[in-house]
Amino acid sequence: MTAPVLSIQGLTKAYPGVVANSDVSFDVMEGEVHALLGENGAGKSTLVKMIYGLVKPDHGTMTFQGKPYAPAEPRAARAAGVAMVFQHFSLFDALNVAENVALGMEKPPRLADLAGRIREVSETYGLPLDPFRIVGDLSAGERQRVEIIRCLLQDPRLLIMDEPTSVLTPQEVDILFQTLRKLTAEGVAILYISHKLEEIRALCDTATILRLGKKVATCTPADTTARQLAEMMVGTVLHTPERSGRALGDVALELTEMSVRSPSAFGCSLKRISFAVRKGEVLGLGGVAGNGQDELLGALSGELRSAPEMVRVHGNPVGALGPIERRGIGLLCAPEERLGHAAAPDMSLTENAMLTGSLREGLERRGFLDWGRAKGFAEAIIARFDVRTPGPGNAARSLSGGNLQKFVIGREVMQRPEVLVVNQPTWGVDASAAAAIRQALLDLAAGGTAVVVISQDLDELMEISDRFGALNEGRLSRIRPTSELNIEEIGLMMGGAHDMEVAHV
Amino acid sequence: MLKLERRPQPSKAWVWLAPVVAVIATMIAGGALFAMLGKDPLVAIRTIFWDPLFSEFAFFYRPQLLVKGAPLILIAIGLSLGFRAGIWNIGAEGQYIVGALTGAGVGLAFYPLEGWFVFPLMVMAGALGGWAWAMIPAVLKVKFGTNEILVSLMLVYVAEQLLASMSLGLMKNPEGFGFPGSRNLQQYPSAHNAELIAGSGMHWGVVAAMIAVIFAYIMLTRHILGFHIRLTGEAPRAARFAGVNPGRLVLICLGLAGALAGLAGMFEVSGPAGRVSIDFNVGYGFTAIIVAFLGRLHPLGIALAGLLMALTYIGGEIAQSRLGVPAAAIQMFQGMLLFFLLAVDVMTNYRLRLTRREVA
Numbered sequence: 013m014t015a016p017v018l019s020i021q022g023l024t025k026a027y028p029g030v031v032a033n034s035d036v037s038f039d040v041m042e043g044e045v046h047a048l049l050g051e052n053g054a055g056k057s058t059l060v061k062m063i064y065g066l067v068k069p070d071h072g073t074m075t076f077q078g079k080p081y082a083p084a085e086p087r088a089a090r091a092a093g094v095a096m097v098f099q100h101f102s103l104f105d106a107l108n109v110a111e112n113v114a115l116g117m118e119k120p121p122r123l124a125d126l127a128g129r130i131r132e133v134s135e136t137y138g139l140p141l142d143p144f145r146i147v148g149d150l151s152a153g154e155r156q157r158v159e160i161i162r163c164l165l166q167d168p169r170l171l172i173m174d175e176p177t178s179v180l181t182p183q184e185v186d187i188l189f190q191t192l193r194k195l196t197a198e199g200v201a202i203l204y205i206s207h208k209l210e211e212i213r214a215l216c217d218t219a220t221i222l223r224l225g226k227k228v229a230t231c232t233p234a235d236t237t238a239r240q241l242a243e244m245m246v247g248t249v250l251h252t253p254e255r256s257g258r259a260l261g262d263v264a265l266e267l268t269e270m271s272v273r274s275p276s277a278f279g280c281s282l283k284r285i286s287f288a289v290r291k292g293e294v295l296g297l298g299g300v301a302g303n304g305q306d307e308l309l310g311a312l313s314g315e316l317r318s319a320p321e322m323v324r325v326h327g328n329p330v331g332a333l334g335p336i337e338r339r340g341i342g343l344l345c346a347p348e349e350r351l352g353h354a355a356a357p358d359m360s361l362t363e364n365a366m367l368t369g370s371l372r373e374g375l376e377r378r379g380f381l382d383w384g385r386a387k388g389f390a391e392a393i394i395a396r397f398d399v400r401t402p403g404p405g406n407a408a409r410s411l412s413g414g415n416l417q418k419f420v421i422g423r424e425v426m427q428r429p430e431v432l433v434v435n436q437p438t439w440g441v442d443a444s445a446a447a448a449i450r451q452a453l454l455d456l457a458a459g460g461t462a463v464v465v466i467s468q469d470l471d472e473l474m475e476i477s478d479r480f481g482a483l484n485e486g487r488l489s490r491i492r493p494t495s496e497l498n499i500e501e502i503g504l505m506m507g508g509a510h511d512m513e514v515a516h517v
Numbered sequence: 518m519l520k521l522e523r524r525p526q527p528s529k530a531w532v533w534l535a536p537v538v539a540v541i542a543t544m545i546a547g548g549a550l551f552a553m554l555g556k557d558p559l560v561a562i563r564t565i566f567w568d569p570l571f572s573e574f575a576f577f578y579r580p581q582l583l584v585k586g587a588p589l590i591l592i593a594i595g596l597s598l599g600f601r602a603g604i605w606n607i608g609a610e611g612q613y614i615v616g617a618l619t620g621a622g623v624g625l626a627f628y629p630l631e632g633w634f635v636f637p638l639m640v641m642a643g644a645l646g647g648w649a650w651a652m653i654p655a656v657l658k659v660k661f662g663t664n665e666i667l668v669s670l671m672l673v674y675v676a677e678q679l680l681a682s683m684s685l686g687l688m689k690n691p692e693g694f695g696f697p698g699s700r701n702l703q704q705y706p707s708a709h710n711a712e713l714i715a716g717s718g719m720h721w722g723v724v725a726a727m728i729a730v731i732f733a734y735i736m737l738t739r740h741i742l743g744f745h746i747r748l749t750g751e752a753p754r755a756a757r758f759a760g761v762n763p764g765r766l767v768l769i770c771l772g773l774a775g776a777l778a779g780l781a782g783m784f785e786v787s788g789p790a791g792r793v794s795i796d797f798n799v800g801y802g803f804t805a806i807i808v809a810f811l812g813r814l815h816p817l818g819i820a821l822a823g824l825l826m827a828l829t830y831i832g833g834e835i836a837q838s839r840l841g842v843p844a845a846a847i848q849m850f851q852g853m854l855l856f857f858l859l860a861v862d863v864m865t866n867y868r869l870r871l872t873r874r875e876v877a
Contacts, residue, residue, distance in 0.1 A: 336760035356752035367759045410525045
């Protein structure tokens with residue numbers, strides 16, 4: 013930890029109507045893990061894109077290993093020794109690991125040689141990976157390894173990681189951290205973007221905090237509490253969601269041995285899933301992405317059908333009903349993918365309010381639509397959930413991810429559901445908005461709604477759910493009260509090692 | 518350096534400006550084309566766009582605008598509903614032919630009986646015929662996942678063979694001295710789709726087109742079905758989440774398009790054309806695709822685009838006879854219109870930015 017690998021001086025980047033970064037300066041030292049913290053829209057991704065050559069700064073300079081550094085494109089950045097692991101993987105499901113790695117290379121060597129190098133790197137850094145496996149069969153954690161190895165093959169001096177742990181189990185996170193420590197011991201610097209404050213406190217040597225495009229602080233995360241970090245990001249005092257004591261009512265939603273085939277070839281079919289949620293209860297369902305979460309949401313929303321008696325709401329079989337009928341009886345859902353699934357990107361917020369609200373909000377009469385009321389409904393969501401947008405006439409895709417998330421969750425919450433199922437309710441949402449969404453879910457439960465939260469954020473599930481279960485390869489673990497669980501046990505449940513057999517006797 | 522930059526939301530101004538720019542670009546490029554053919558470009562453009570409306574003989578051409586525009590609008594309205602939902606019916610020409618055959622077939626079956634009910638029955642038969650022809654690709658798509666573009670297109674050629682067979686066989690005029698083609702329905706008052714106001718070009722097909730425009734407008738803006746059609750086109754997954762049944766939507770959209778195309782064929786065969794003949798169809802079903810896109814898949818836009826396209830048909834005929842421009846040049850002219858429109862359309866979602874060349 014001596015010389016700075018990357019030094020940033022006064023970087024500024026403005027887009028029409030918004031300043032993404034304003035006069036940001038900091039140094040990343042050799043062999044350190046440097047956290048970049050900030051809310052959504054704080055300018056983290058713009059900053060990283062400038063370092064990786066995807067975006068050109070308006071002002072300011074960068075120095076990389078003592079030399080002026082102004083990459084015109086990612087290729088130049090890679091040549092200089094900067095590598096990046098993106099949050100969304102760019103891998104082809106149908107190709108194997110080595111072929112995927114070769115695709116990203118300028119001059120790929122023969123596949124056999126490349127496979128040898130992949131093995132070598134994966135063993136050196138404790139990332140076991142078979143170069144000839146088909147990517148479509150890999151777990152999210154393994155896919156991430158492919159991306160990391162792809163970067164390591166370039167021998168980088170600076171590795172940028174964008175939210176790398178959002179798709180990992182706690183055990184996989186440990187493996188990743190060991191790898192990162194091994195890298196830093198060799199002098200590689202790591203720029204680490206994450207929302208998970210505890211993680212940053214455990215891993216990172218230094219943290220730079222951005223708010224509204226400006227650097228607000230640089231600190232040592234180990235000496236700062238998670239709450240202090242969060243408050244620096246948000247700039248205000250945070251509220252922790254409150255759980256009032258709730259009396260549980262009758263069973264509102266019940267699944268009995270539900271099996272549903274996934275419509276996609278690389279999806280995960282659901283296998284004999286059973287659980288019951290009572291009125292006023294929050295059931296948390298964890299699990300690594302791609303273990304049946306999307307399918308479970310689809311099977312509950314009515315996009316995927318099952319035998320009628322496999323899904324019951326208040327005792328009535330609904331498994332064969334479509335989404336509209338299910339909304340009619342009060343079973344509402346909010347899918348994970350905001351753009352294209354929960355909302356139509358090019359349609360206005362008013363139209364998107366109509367998308368699920370037409371029936372329960374009385375926006376439709378005998379098939380004819382009342383756009384005035386739909387606009388009113390959209391405005392009500394915007395006001396109550398603090399959605400930042402010029403108005404309900406704006407297209408859904410013009411909103412930032414976090415704001416759109418508030419809108420699509422708010423849209424369901426405001427329809428007074430009997431049963432609400434949400435998948436990744438706070439994914440990519442900043443700390444204060446996430447707290448608001450969680451509070452809204454808890455308030456609903458307090459009002460007697462049965463809430464099912466599917467999430468990969470374990471802290472979130474521990475915070476709001478009464479009982480916890482994990483999805484693994486389309487099967488559900490035994491469901492246990494959250495208060496009895498620690499993070500170790502949860503990790504084992506997510507990995508499918510614990511109680512799985514018991515659950516299916 | 519010019520660079521395309523994605524707009525945060527689609528530009529409302531360009532949605533309406535694009536067709537205008539496309540028409541102007543077509544005039545310029547078309548003018549160049551005519552100049553290369555050795556014609557005075559200004560005269561050619563004036564002959565096509567101005568003379569049918571304002572020349573000395575305009576009284577003769579103006580009714581033609583409605584006669585030619587109505588089937589285009591009727592078909593394009595039906596097509597636009599499917600296109601909005603991402604359902605690509607390319608076979609309106611076939612549905613148009615079959616609608617004409619079933620409509621005319623009912624009329625001919627009643628000949629020479631006079632009765633008020635003959636024409637309404639023909640209307641129903643025409644719509645039903647077009648609907649049934651469109652149901653073939655629709656059902657195949659829903660049941661077996663076939664591609665509706667290929668199936669509907671191939672059925673056009675089947676329909677053309679059917680048309681030839683009918684005009685040479687079953688529907689041939691028994692008093693026609695062996696010439697191919699059916700009896701002339703214009704001479705059978707109960708079945709004649711006559712002008713409602715003499716000399717205006719206004720026949721029942723024009724009325725149907727107007728109703729279709731209004732109906733489609735209300736459906737798309739005010740009705741849940743229209744909302745679901747738009748939603749399916751914009752975000753199919755969100756549409757399923759909202760509760761749209763994609764198979765049902767395919768049946769509805771193709772069915773409506775087929776019925777409207779069938780109606781257009783029926784009004785044409787019982788009115789302006791008068792009889793079933795081998796060369797009865799003149800490509801309205803294909804031109805309507807251009808009309809639908811030129812009109813931004815919007816009912817009112819389609820009404821205007823249909824009239825514009827009718828104008829190029831009429832003007833094209835005048836140019837052929839008066840200036841000796843080949844018929845193919847007119848078709849190219851219409852094709853150019855679609856080409857330019859699709860090119861200019863980029864501006865709806867992107868904007869041009871002048872950027873300084875960056876130093877690498």
